[in-house]
Amino acid sequence: MTRVAVVGAGGWGQNHVRNFASMGALAVVVDRDPKVRAERQAAYPGVRVVASVDEALGEFDAAVIATDASSHASLAEQLLDAKKDLLVEKPLALSSADALRLCELAERNERVLMVGHLLLFHPVVERLKALVDAGELGDVLYLVCRRLNLGVVRRDENAWWSLAPHDLSIAGYLLGSEPTSVAATGGVFLQKEAGIEDVVFATVRYPGERLAHVHVSWLDPHKTRMVTVVGSKKMAVFDDTSPDQKLQIFDKGVEPPPRSLSYADGVRVRTGDIRIPALRMAEPLRRECEAFLEAVRTRRAPLADGRSGLAVVRALEAGARSLRRGGGEVAIGCRGQGGDV
Numbered sequence: 001m002t003r004v005a006v007v008g009a010g011g012w013g014q015n016h017v018r019n020f021a022s023m024g025a026l027a028v029v030v031d032r033d034p035k036v037r038a039e040r041q042a043a044y045p046g047v048r049v050v051a052s053v054d055e056a057l058g059e060f061d062a063a064v065i066a067t068d069a070s071s072h073a074s075l076a077e078q079l080l081d082a083k084k085d086l087l088v089e090k091p092l093a094l095s096s097a098d099a100l101r102l103c104e105l106a107e108r109n110e111r112v113l114m115v116g117h118l119l120l121f122h123p124v125v126e127r128l129k130a131l132v133d134a135g136e137l138g139d140v141l142y143l144v145c146r147r148l149n150l151g152v153v154r155r156d157e158n159a160w161w162s163l164a165p166h167d168l169s170i171a172g173y174l175l176g177s178e179p180t181s182v183a184a185t186g187g188v189f190l191q192k193e194a195g196i197e198d199v200v201f202a203t204v205r206y207p208g209e210r211l212a213h214v215h216v217s218w219l220d221p222h223k224t225r226m227v228t229v230v231g232s233k234k235m236a237v238f239d240d241t242s243p244d245q246k247l248q249i250f251d252k253g254v255e256p257p258p259r260s261l262s263y264a265d266g267v268r269v270r271t272g273d274i275r276i277p278a279l280r281m282a283e284p285l286r287r288e289c290e291a292f293l294e295a296v297r298t299r300r301a302p303l304a305d306g307r308s309g310l311a312v313v314r315a316l317e318a319g320a321r322s323l324r325r326g327g328g329e330v331a332i333g334c335r336g337q338g339g340d341v
């Protein structure tokens with residue numbers, strides 16, 4: 001059995017701790033905060049709990065990094081150098097240069113590098129991907145992603161870096177391609193001195209004139225976790241806040257008029273049935289942790305591999321540049337060197 005260390009066992013990391021413990025794989029918990037260490041030690045008395053990875057480097061084979069985003073790159077580099085397989089929470093890094101360096105280091109050292117793009121392991125996203133690949137929605141034209149709530153307000157990253165990785169990973173997965181440009185505007189209300197955006201509205205373009213609109217906010221009265229996929233034949237809505245109707249498939253579409261008719265006379269709006277598929281729900285994080293252990297065991301690249309994490313970081317970086325430039329469209333070059341469109 002792979003011996004896993006969870007580095008950063010705070011608000012989110014404790015869920016990794018729970019999952020790897022229940023799979024019998026948890027060997028070490030690392031957290032620099034003594035209060036967090038005391039709580040995890042009390043909950044898991046048989047597990048070694050330490051303040052830094054250096055204290056237990058020989059006691060694990062693979063690690064999850066669930067610390068603050070600003071420390072992902074340096075911790076990941078240290079652990080890849082020490083030949084550990086890694087699952088790094090999103091975002092993989094805070095610059096595409098760092099993310100690329102991690103991918104290349106993992107490849108050179110033949111290590112698994114996976115990113116915590118949790119929603120790729122959600123049963124609804126899995127079903128959506130199957131629907132798209134089977135052509136049931138037709139050509140995917142565009143996506144609308146809304147991820148809103150009151151909190152969690154972060155200090156070391158803005159709402160774009162904190163929340164948009166989920167939507168960018170879903171869009172890239174469903175569209176099967178990397179974005180070509182991002183235009184983003186946002187608002188800074190709570191932490192004016194630090195200039196941290198609380199709300200961001202972004203237009204992300206993909207090859208083939210497809211696009212995604214991403215609206216993220218931690219300053220909103222409603223918890224919203226919604227992805228709408230508009231296809232040429234059908235449309236689908238993934239509402240993760242719904243207890244029992246998380247996926248709805250609408251047999252709706254608009255057919256353009258035949259050439260002989262004017263648009264107004266000939267356009268046909270089709271509104272058919274709404275289908276709510278029965279899905280077997282499973283905790284996405286559990287499935288993500290299982291996928292990580294499977295990748296470590298088989299040495300095959302996981303679904304959310306380092307390169308997909310790099311693609312998301314490139315889009316985040318382009319969005320951040322666009323925010324700084326007041327919303328202008330920023331191209332994502334093949335080497336991640338964004339420029340004005």
Ligand SMILES: NC(=O)c1ccc[n+]([C@@H]2O[C@H](COP(=O)([O-])OP(=O)(O)OC[C@H]3O[C@@H](n4cnc5c(N)ncnc54)[C@H](O)[C@@H]3O)[C@@H](O)[C@H]2O)c1
Nearest residue numbers: 008009010011012013031032033066067068069089090118
């Ligand atoms: N996939 C998801 O759905 C999801 C959800 C929430 C958070 N996250 C990600 O998880 C990460 C952590 O977020 P959080 O909300 O748990 O933050 P948090 O502040 O609650 O926890 C971070 C923990 O890491 C510890 N830490 C920081 N630097 C450390 C270091 N160098 N060595 C050891 N311990 C260190 C801190 O003491 C703290 O306990 C972030 O990257 C965040 O984006 C992912």
